[in-house]
Amino acid sequence: MPAARLSVVTAVATAAALTAVTGCTEKSDAAEGDRVINVTATDDKCETSTKEIAAGHLELAIENKGSKVTEVYILFPDDRVVTERENIGPGTKQRVTAEVKAGDYQIACKPGMKGDGIRQDLKVTGGSVAQRDPRLDKAVAAYRAxxxxxxxxxxxxxxxxxxxxxxxxxxxxxxxxxxxxxxxxxxxxxxxxxxxxxxxxxxxxxxxxxxxxxxxxxxxxxxxxxxxxxxxxxxxxxxxxxxxxxxxxxxxxxAEITPTSMANGAKELLDEVATGKVTGEEERYSHTDLVDFKANVEGAQESYELLKPVAKENDPALVTELDKQFAALDALLDKYRADKTSYDFTSYDKVGAAQRKELSDAVNALAEPLSKLAAAVAK
The missing domain is CATH 1.20.1420.20 (M75 peptidase, HXXE motif)
Structure with a gap:
């Protein structure tokens, strides 16, 4: 897992109309809309473009203008995570799609990925929530099981x-x-x-x-x-x-599970690989990182496969790319174990720098299209 977590985690994002700006003098240049909340994170601020939005599928358009890697969360009042996006580097942007019910929440930015974060209140009002595709309800039930x-x-x-x-x-x-x-x-x-x-x-x-x-x-x-x-x-x-x-x-x-939280969770699992397993930080004493690596990828793929029928209908090109990249990463990982059913992986201290870069490149090639899965199932 990443070095420190916000005392809570799993997935679902939010968005809003650009009306009342909450202490925000600069707006992100991300596309604005009535379902988008712009979040501008710095080393000492977390500025949001609205404090109120109607329930439903929403989007966070995040920009890190600080000098530190940051994380952005939407939190329930009891600090359970509705959605999150970690490892947002300085000068970079991320977009997160989610499904949020009516209620009171907080948006938190966590510069340096430490502490409780800098928080802004968010009120999600009633409003009409579109009828969910029955296939997505089935996917949620299957993932919960x-x-x-x-x-x-x-x-x-x-x-x-x-x-x-x-x-x-x-x-x-x-x-x-x-x-x-x-x-x-x-x-x-x-x-x-x-x-x-x-x-x-x-x-x-x-x-x-x-x-x-x-x-x-x-x-x-x-x-x-x-x-x-x-x-x-x-x-x-x-x-x-x-x-x-x-x-x-x-x-x-x-656990609160929605189709978009499943999709965002799959991306989080790839982020876990990129920030802990590929670097060798996670299992620094046992060097069993590849076991964790494979398990993270399997979990991400489970979410993807359950959401795939709807994603394929909404964005067939994305599904083609995800199928390709999952297969490539699975094939690469298979090189490091005794057989395809075994979790007897090579000790990670025996994996050289060039091999680690190859693994990292494969993770990044999958993570980029996987970040679009939530938007595809929310269409």
Missing amino acids: YAQTQADETLPKVKTFVAAVKAGDLEAAKKAYAPSRIGWERTEPVAESFGDIDPKVDVREDGLEAGQEFTGWHRLEKALWQDKKIGAAEKTVADQLVTDLTDWQKRVGK
Whole structure:
């Protein structure tokens, strides 16, 4: 996962009429419309083009005019994530399509990807929401079932991992570590929508906020591979990992999921790969990054395949390109594992700079068209 998260995450964006400008003297040059909210992010401001918009399919047109990489979120009042877009570089623009119900929200910009962000209130009023294509309702139901299955199948694997940790068996714990993370990595945007769980189970040490305790998978990863020892503290962390992931398993069915959040979540998974797996930062001690990489791609592809019938009807050229790029990335990843059904991937410290660049290029080639999927299903 990226270095630090906004204490919450999963997907759905918003947009608005350019009328009352909220402390904004400069407007983005993104196309304006009555379903678009322009968001201008700097190192110390988060300016939005409106504080009120009618419910329905909306769009954020984001421009980062600051000097730091930023993230932009739409948040529920309890800080659950409605939608997000991470890793927006200085001088760059992003567009995010989403479906938002009536209610009170906040738009948050997070310069440097740290802290709670700079926030603006957003009121989404009643208004008429178009009848959703029944195929999209079916896709949402299928994806919800998929996310629940991944959570259900993760718990036994985590318990195997934790049992090895508590037995003090270093080698058995190392062997069980990567398989215990696959279901989480496949559905990470849903998991992260419960922002209180992600910082406990999947934070990296360099992603800790001030005063935050280092717990979860990566705390144990460090103990197993770098410290090469398991003590009482690690056993306590292992028990807490089971508790926190059991909480996640019970809450998956309550996640806010829409067709656009599925599409945006697929893009988020590719961003996870680009910012953590390809760089080798995610699994810096175990070097099991390619296992996470494959799981992220599988999760993104699941969302895409479920949304594909509607996307193909609305934007056939986009679907052709996505099919091509998913196939290319899958074929490239297959070079690094024993067989196509195995998660026995090459240790990432054995993957050279030229190979990492090839992987990065393939991820970027997929991420660009994938960023357009939400707009395609919202047409």
